[in-house]
Amino acid sequence: MAVEVPVESPKTRSREKTAPPWQVVVLDDPVNLMEYVSRVLVKIFGFSRGKAEVLMRAVHEQGRAIVWTGDREKGEMYVNQLHSAHLQATLERVE
Secondary structure, rough: OOOOOOOOOOOOOOOOOOOEEEEEEOOOOOOOOOOHHHHHHHHHHHOOOOHHHHHHHHHHOOOOEEEEOOOOOHHHHHHHHHHHHOOOEEEEEEO
């Protein structure tokens, strides 16, 4: 004879704490040509040419553009790749 034991669900829920997102920001500089900035964005992030050109225009006209948002580790990798391509970029925490 089998005895069924009722299963109780936990009374408290644990909230999964996620790290705040970070954003990669490309900054304008007087050295690199706009076409070069677009090509780098396509190569590093896999953007379409059109999206890369929109972001490049934002960098040129506004002095900066957020090109990616996500976890810190991957953002650091992207900033390093942009620096290797001689672009100025920073990693900022999303507020």
